[in-house]
Amino acid sequence: MGSPVQTLIDNADYEPVPPAPVLSLMDRCDRCIQRAWVRVANKKGLPLQFCAHHARKFEASLIGFAQDTIDETDNGFSRDK
Numbered sequence: 001m002g003s004p005v006q007t008l009i010d011n012a013d014y015e016p017v018p019p020a021p022v023l024s025l026m027d028r029c030d031r032c033i034q035r036a037w038v039r040v041a042n043k044k045g046l047p048l049q050f051c052a053h054h055a056r057k058f059e060a061s062l063i064g065f066a067q068d069t070i071d072e073t074d075n076g077f078s079r080d081k
């Protein structure tokens with residue numbers, strides 16, 4: 001059995017708090033001028049940023065490339081019109 005506090009935490013009925021966005025309006029796609037919603041870093045930590053359109057376009061090649069990925073395309077504001 002865990003401590004009473006741990007039991008309270010385990011049984012808490014709460015909505016998970018989404019993490020604060022990392023990418024801002026100042027972050028731009030490396031392939032166009034649109035706002036970047038995805039940032040990937042390779043093994044050397046070199047970042048690439050993409051808008052939702054280009055993130056989808058290069059998704060297949062990014063899967064093998066990316067060591068660290070920030071994907072904020074699901075926050076509701078990034079859908080291409």
Ligand SMILES: [Zn+2]
Nearest residue numbers: 029032051054
């Ligand atoms: Zn783009």
